[in-house]
Amino acid sequence: MIAFLRGKAVNSGTDHVVIDVGGIGYKVFVPATVISKVGDPQQDITLYTYLHVREDAMQLFGFLEESDRGVFELLLQVSGIGPKVALAVLSAATVPSLVQAVINEQVNVLTQIPGVGKKMAQRVIVELKDKFAKIDVGDSAGITAETVSGPDDTAGDALQALAALGYNPAEAKKALAKVTAGNKGLVLEETVKLALKELGR
Numbered sequence: 045m046i047a048f049l050r051g052k053a054v055n056s057g058t059d060h061v062v063i064d065v066g067g068i069g070y071k072v073f074v075p076a077t078v079i080s081k082v083g084d085p086q087q088d089i090t091l092y093t094y095l096h097v098r099e100d101a102m103q104l105f106g107f108l109e110e111s112d113r114g115v116f117e118l119l120l121q122v123s124g125i126g127p128k129v130a131l132a133v134l135s136a137a138t139v140p141s142l143v144q145a146v147i148n149e150q151v152n153v154l155t156q157i158p159g160v161g162k163k164m165a166q167r168v169i170v171e172l173k174d175k176f177a178k179i180d181v182g183d184s185a186g187i188t189a190e191t192v193s194g195p196d197d198t199a200g201d202a203l204q205a206l207a208a209l210g211y212n213p214a215e216a217k218k219a220l221a222k223v224t225a226g227n228k229g230l231v232l233e234e235t236v237k238l239a240l241k242e243l244g245r
Contacts, residue, residue, distance in 0.1 A: 046104065050090045053082045059131070061106070063091065072106035073127070076135040081108065096127045105131060115139050115176075122171050124164055132159050140213050144203070146176045199224055202235040211243060219243050 049072065051065035056079050063070045072091055082089065091106030092113045105127055107113045112134060119130035133142065136157040145153040146169050154165035199220050206216035219242035223235060230238070
C-alpha cells in the first residue's frame with residue numbers, strides 16, 4: 045500500500061489532483077476541501093493515501109490528514125458505500141462534523157450530504173457509531189470524538205451551531221472552552237451567545 049505521497053500538485057480537476065513525485069505524476073482523487081487548499085504548484089504537499097484495487101483499475105485517494113483517511117476507510121466498511129460515495133461524504137462534511145453527527149445519531153444532518161439517503165444514514169450510524177467514538181480526529185481539527193460524546197453535549201451542539209454560522213471549528217472550540225470553564229450548567233442558547241462574544245473580541 046502507498047501510505048503517502050509528497051510532491052508538487054502540478055494539475056487539478058473537480059475531484060482529483062496530479063502530484064509530481066520525483067518526475068512521476070500520480071493522479072489522486074481527493075475531497076473538494078483538498079483541491080481548495082492546493083496552493084503554489086512550486087510548494088510540496090503531502091497526501092495520506094488509500095489505494096483502491098479493482099479488477100479493471102487501481103485508484104489512489106488522498107487526504108491532508110491521516111484522520112481523514114481513517115474515516116474514509118471506515119466509511120468503505122459500510123454496505124453500499126464505495127470510494128466515490130465516501131469521497132463525496134468527506135467533500136460535503138468535515139471529519140469533526142461527521143463524527144459528531146454519527147455519534148449523536150443525527151440522521152437529518154447526514155441526509156443533507158449529497159448521495160446519502162435516510163437508509164444509508166441509518167446504516168452509517170448503526171455500523172460506525174462505536175468505531176467513531178474511539179476516533180481522535182486530531183488537535184488541528186479542534187475537536188475529538190470524546191469531546192462530542194460526553195454526558196453533557198451542550199458544548200458539542202454549540203460547536204455545531206457555530207460551525208453552521210461559518211466559524212472555524214478550531215477557533216470555535218477555543219471560545220467554547222473559555223465559556224464553559226467558568227460557567228457550568230449553561231443552556232445551549234447561552235453557550236452560543238457567550239462564545240460569539242469571545243469570537244468577536
